[in-house]
Amino acid sequence: MTAHHSDLVVLGGGSAGYAAAIRAAELGRSVTLVEKDKLGGTCLHRGCIPTKAILHAAEIADAVRDASSVGVAATFEGIDVAGVTAFREGIVAKKFAGLTGLIKARGITVVTGEGQLVVDDDGPAVTVGEDTYRGTDVLLATGSHTRTLPGIEIGGRVLSSEEALALAEVPASVIVLGGGVIGVEFASAWRSMGAEVTIVEALDHLLPAEDVSSSNALERAFRKRGIVSRLGSRFASVSQTDAGVTIVLADGSELSADYLLVAVGRGPSTAGMGFDEAGVALERGFVSVDERLRTSVPHVWAAGDIVPGLQLAHRGFQQGIFVAEEIAGLGPVMVAERTIPRVTYSHPEVASVGITEAAARAAHGDAVAVSEYNLAGNGRSEIIGTGGIVKIVRLVDGPVIGIHLVGDRVGELISEGQLAVAWEAHPEDIAPYVHAHPTQSEALGEAFLALAGKPLHAL
Known part of the structure; x- marks a missing residue:
């Protein structure tokens, strides 16, 4: 058996794992990254990126069908599935090559194989076959898998x-x-x-x-x-x-x-990797962590989909970076779950940050005010042909605590919402700022203006 040592050993090369590896390497740590499949994990190869490529192709199909409504002569002749597949795989291949190059440039050692967590008198380590990769710290970032229901077996149709x-x-x-x-x-x-x-x-x-x-x-x-x-x-x-x-x-x-x-839905991928045997506390398959993402075992951390909460790639990025900086002693700030934006990339898109109106009223009763703006009044939305809403939830005489958007491309607007919620901004603070015209972001501006008591294009 061959032993290797690094400052940080990361088990899992998906969003949380590779983000932690890159940030730790930037901070001067030696890093070993163990991945059984491909760097990038589910998000890059079977989730976020390929599905959004398909959704883009679907958007183009809709645009061609509707082209005559804007004076463009076009004929929709159907979907070339092989062509869509080539487009999707080309995007994934480019992003994979870029990530692989980035990992190599940072001097991160990548080990391909199924890793097992072990903890002994010398501390935590990950074994792959006959090799042991010991780290001063080990990060568990093994991601998630597709769930099913009793009585359903995946296969065939x-x-x-x-x-x-x-x-x-x-x-x-x-x-x-x-x-x-x-x-x-x-x-x-x-x-x-x-x-x-x-x-x-x-x-x-x-x-x-x-x-x-x-x-x-x-x-x-x-x-x-x-x-x-x-x-x-x-x-x-x-x-x-x-x-x-x-x-x-x-x-x-x-x-x-x-x-x-x-x-x-998706479940945490924690079974069969030695977590239980190493003493890592689990609950319903998820790894139990404290507020600094430490597990029950010293110098063993967890991040991403195996940590209870939102299963989102960008949450995994943030948590991986957090762990790397925490290990380095930088005292990073943990981003609260309520300030993490959520986007569904359907037609129309749905985007949100913060809490819902129902949750706000359950917590604060009548001390809640809501503004809802229809995208029918927004010039840019009319041009691109989307309906939808902007809904903002605030505390009366207090900050914005929830933003909810529906409409094509609104996922690109939610970062402004994240800033408003995370910084506990009051609508009166935001109302003076001007949104470019004509943009869909003006719809957010209109809702902020309404909650500040001075609506412009809304009654």
Whole structure:
């Protein structure tokens, strides 16, 4: 057995892991990064990047169909699935090459293989085969995996998001089980590409974690697009043949389609890697950490999707950077979960930061004020042909505590919302600042003006 030593050993090369490795190397630490697959993890290869490439292709398909409405002569002749796949894979390949080059330039040692955490009298380490990679500190950043439901086996015409990415066709019809972010994004893309889509969601709204106004706006938009939503409907069973799938709901009704996409969330990837045996405390499969991301074992840290909370790549980036800086003694500030922006890249997009109106009223009662601005009054939104809303939640005579947006491209606006919420800005503080005209950001400005008591383009 060969032993190696680094200041930091990172188990997992996804968003949290590689961010920690890069930042630690920038701070002069020697770093070993253990990854069983490819640097970049799920986000780069099977999640964020490839799905957004498909959604962009779907957006182009919609634009071509609607081109005549703006005076452009164009003919939509269908989806070239091989072409979309080549586009998607080309984007992923470029980003992977860039990340690989960045890791190499920082002098980070990359070990390919399945790592196991071990803790002994000499401290924490990660073993890969017969080799031991010991670190003064070890970061666990092993990410997440696709969840399913009892009675559902992925295979054939029953897909997870990974199999959906690999489809060599646009389904004529598809059932999406789960109305969260993943389900909504695939439903949106497939509908733009010509599929008949039905979403089955056990709760009362699509995107149930979002403000109900955002969910309602998305549901209206999806109905106009011909996407069927079966809300408050629980799954009972599924069967498949060579030709299609049939699912039975708890009320006894049946739905049939070419494919079923199972999009019921993601679970932490912590099993079978020695965490339990090393004494790392787990709860429901997630790694228990303190407010500084320390686990129950000294010098063992955790970041990203295995830490309870939002499962978002940018949260993983932030946590990985935080751990590297904490180890270096820089005393970094942990970003509160409520200030992390959330975006669903459907058509229309849904973006938010902070808390919902319902959560605000539950916590503060009548000391809550809300402004809602319809994008129909925004010139730029009218030009690009999107409807939607801007909703801002504040405390009466107090700061902004929640911002909720629906509309095409609103994900690009949420960073301003993050600043407002994180800095506890009052609408009166923001109202004097001018938004460029014509931009969609003016809609945010209008909502801030309304909450400051001086609306301009709203009654």
